[in-house]
Amino acid sequence: MAVASVLSWLVVWLVFGRDIGVSTLAGMMAPLVVALGSWVAIERTYQRSPERVTALMIVAFAGKMVFFGAYVIVALRLPSVRAVPFVVSFTSYFIGLHLIEAVWLRRLFAGGGHT
Numbered sequence: 001m002a003v004a005s006v007l008s009w010l011v012v013w014l015v016f017g018r019d020i021g022v023s024t025l026a027g028m029m030a031p032l033v034v035a036l037g038s039w040v041a042i043e044r045t046y047q048r049s050p051e052r053v054t055a056l057m058i059v060a061f062a063g064k065m066v067f068f069g070a071y072v073i074v075a076l077r078l079p080s081v082r083a084v085p086f087v088v089s090f091t092s093y094f095i096g097l098h099l100i101e102a103v104w105l106r107r108l109f110a111g112g113g114h115t
Helices: 002-016 018-048 050-077 083-109
Strands: none
Touching: 002 018, 002 083, 018 050, 018 083, 050 083
């Protein structure tokens, strides 16, 4: 997740320049950090006590809603963040990283272990 996200951001930075790159980075950071953190928590919980994964995911969902709402408000108030590139980036990384997590969860629950 991290490598693909950073590489895609570098391409955006190189193609579109600093202004778009900064906004894209701001849109990528929160979804990436949260996806990595939630994946680590889910995998550790699954290894210790698989029946607790659903409860963890419910609590994490509530926390993510609050965090992402606050993050978007703060980021859009920063003078160096342009709204449209930020929103496009945030939305794209949010959806893409959650899709990756969904595939990994499917593998984990099917007994395939971590990725």
